Amino acid sequence: MRGCLSQPLKFSMDMKSNYSDFIIIGGVAAGPKTAATLARRMPNVKITLFEKGEHISYGACGLPYFASGDINNFAELTQTSYGLPRSPEFFKKSKGFEVITGTEVIAINRATKTVIARNVKTGESFEHTYGKLIFATGALPNTPLFPIPSSDRVRSFTRPDDAIHFRTLAERGQIGTVLIIGGGFIGCELAETCGGMWGIETTLMEKENQLLPYVLDSEMSAIIERELERKKIGVLTNTCIKEIKLNNDGDLLGILSNGKSIAADYVFLCLGVHPNASLARETGLKIGETGGIVVNGKMQTSDTDIYAGGDCVELYHQTTKQKIYMPMGSLANRHGWIIAENLSGHEIEFPGVLGAFLVKIFDLNIGAVGLSQLAAQRAGFKTRAIWGSFADKPDYYPESNSMTLKMIYSPDDNKLLGLQAIGNGDIFRRIDVFSSFLQNHGLINDLLSLEHGYAPPYAEALDPLHHLASMALAQERGMVIHSPDYKPNNETIILDVREKAESEAEPYPVGANNHIINIPLNELTEHLNKLDYSKKTLVICKRGPRAYQAALILKNAGFENLSILGGGMQALI
């Protein structure tokens, strides 16, 4: 019904004449960025931004950190770095465009180039003409496919109210247990917010067999699951919810598909989001297979006078060339900038997405760019992967931290496809650099030519990306490297080449029937007789290099059925 008018319009010639030229619908990221950039490029045009809610240009991605208390006041998310509130007056005076909050655009007439906007509180409607119209309507949380009770303690986490409501109750100590349904970015961030910052007993449920499905491969997200378990978060993967209901005491109860139930004082529905494109659809704009508004490289919709950007549009993936929906604040900002550039006469194209993301979950820094191995396989790529664990600076330097990386590439043409990185070390440089290589259609050898910034307080003399590239070449020359989640069969000898103390402190999770031998690398040549040439041998160490070296020694000694564990024990912590 949003495209239809449910009441007669009150026309006001005054109001009508106040708005012309550029109308922007939506005020979180892409909208204000478009408006501010347009105002700079074309200071004499009128730009009006309509936002249904009361907040404009707030740090939406910061909501979990307000909910956690890391960010003290909600105002911090809505003000400038120098303390001014981002009010309509601020945007008018400092940025040069009009902001009308509490006002929803309910219909668009493309023939007459007018929008009809309605004041959310008064219900009053106005008509406004536009020269160019920009959709920045964002995303809406997916509706649960299971019954939920009417309760403000069962809610998604996408709007300021969600964060404020949770924190208010948490501060009062009124939340003892939380159930989070959905192990995507927001679900995982909220697990830290609830369990870590507020000490709430927290259960994180995910219907897929891993957290952060689609964007990480399962052996990598297993590192996150182990971290959450260490932090006392209950993690249930492969688990569906059948129903959420209020029991007789007024407590919430999640009924699982396996018949079990979980009581909770608060339930977060983190079921993902979908493009808020219903108005665009009603307006007759072309909508893509992902549900997002179809745009070209200039972020122009099927109507040349209408542009769209941010979480409401369908994008395409630079590597797969397939359509994709990727709601990310960073992309929304870039869209806004590109729309404004094109509207002000500078032709700039959005190149499509690569899928870069970062997320913090407790002590882990997590990031990826490009395709996961599963996503690459589904997109039809022949793939091979390599894993490595690394220190982010020399071990001798204080505060050296670790990380485990997985690189995916195409063995046919050595083309880089994706990188995943998890650890408490500096994964950021590697994600961004790899993104830049993907943007430039990089090959494995290009990584070897990377000249990274080096100094002991910040880096190793060789970057992890150099090592991964080198290992990928070794793999292509015949070295067999297994995924960290590889399960050796009972006939396999597991050769642990770490020092004895390391091996004892952090034993390999060997199966009951596996045969494990610890021979430190440095003693290997003199103890080859302890091993059996005829047996399948899996070599393990802490991060990977010693196992690689040991495998070469064994290979040279005539062992044939050899493999090493990618990423070493570090990838199993």
Next chain:
Amino acid sequence: MRGCLSQPLKFSMDMKSNYSDFIIIGGVAAGPKTAATLARRMPNVKITLFEKGEHISYGACGLPYFASGDINNFAELTQTSYGLPRSPEFFKKSKGFEVITGTEVIAINRATKTVIARNVKTGESFEHTYGKLIFATGALPNTPLFPIPSSDRVRSFTRPDDAIHFRTLAERGQIGTVLIIGGGFIGCELAETCGGMWGIETTLMEKENQLLPYVLDSEMSAIIERELERKKIGVLTNTCIKEIKLNNDGDLLGILSNGKSIAADYVFLCLGVHPNASLARETGLKIGETGGIVVNGKMQTSDTDIYAGGDCVELYHQTTKQKIYMPMGSLANRHGWIIAENLSGHEIEFPGVLGAFLVKIFDLNIGAVGLSQLAAQRAGFKTRAIWGSFADKPDYYPESNSMTLKMIYSPDDNKLLGLQAIGNGDIFRRIDVFSSFLQNHGLINDLLSLEHGYAPPYAEALDPLHHLASMALAQERGMVIHSPDYKPNNETIILDVREKAESEAEPYPVGANNHIINIPLNELTEHLNKLDYSKKTLVICKRGPRAYQAALILKNAGFENLSILGGGMQALI
């Protein structure tokens, strides 16, 4: 005399037959890396590495952090991450190659493919044949051009002994004052070591008009000078030393070219290094204009059976295509790898250097890649620069840190030339990403297409590189942006558009005759009458964006003689 034999050789058939195939001269970075990689690729060849000193493969770049006490024991620099000492036995057993320490190669006979090595202690010499020979002889400290006394308290800082000697005296409280001559990487790192960690009264002298000359532009290194001064380090630029002498009390005295003198208990000569290429020269290998051994992309010298890598070779710059000497541990490691790959039949070329570096000086992270503006101009490039200051994550997120960036590009073709970054924030991602773009011959617009990893704990939604690119485009469209060290003349009105409290807390260092006005951006439109259309106006703010916005408001109001201060007040802290 190093190429000649000063005593009869003692031939030993046994020893001779023990060494064949690959001989590597030098054991810090490129040498061991070549040897270890070769041993992996070709396990059946004999590899022998000769090192004159007693330590192999130690973390040479970590020496300042051992001197400071950050790294507790020297052994940490010489052992593996899992605690094994990097002894000849370790290399033999774990890495598969021979290491002969305390042995100097004193002559090479290319006709017979033999080297003559001499035991440093006993003076005994041996002859060894080689199939392929690898020079990894490193660098030697430059000799001072001024007189110095014979004292072990006047020394360079390039070898383990230098660090051990200093720290031993510092721990005993025997060093009250230090004079560091030379404001390059090592000089600046030692300033922190001496003044910061040991609380020693420290003076850092540099003959050029700035610290870190050649690699940073002066307005950027001025940020470092201010940091050092805050940390009570005496910084003397534009200052030469005439002589260092021992006075009658046995104290050291530095006599400056201006006639003044500085007393010190310890003097570090950080005068840079030069290629240790005398043996190569005597051997008849081609030596380049920089004094380094000439190598091709495969790191092969003018003798096809001899390779060279690390601090002893001459390199070429990817952007200028000019010869350059760049002694860096990270490059040395890559050289070692490339030599081994080529020797084992895999053709891989070193692409030349881009000049990436990082250095930590007190609380500042400092880095650059590509050409400084001065270096680019000297290389014949038409250049333009843009400055910007940024938070490394949203200001609302706790622990957000700042940084100031300078980007250099060619205005004719929008080609990226260089990036410099200084601050306590995460400069590393930006240096590495920019390096990758330089490697791919990137243009300004390519930065706009960068998909960086974003999440509030780690980044802003738009990366500083996006902003710099956008500002460069604005500059090319006519916005006048000055260097942070720009000095407005007396007729210029300085318009400070920060909030009043900011302006008072951190006033712009205005000259006596400058006219400064503070009108916060948000109040600018209503106070335009306080300004004079006819006057030259320089707009300033904290980081740059508000000044940019204000300049656009003024321009739209008819002001013509407008400019903004690049990097804002942040670049002047």
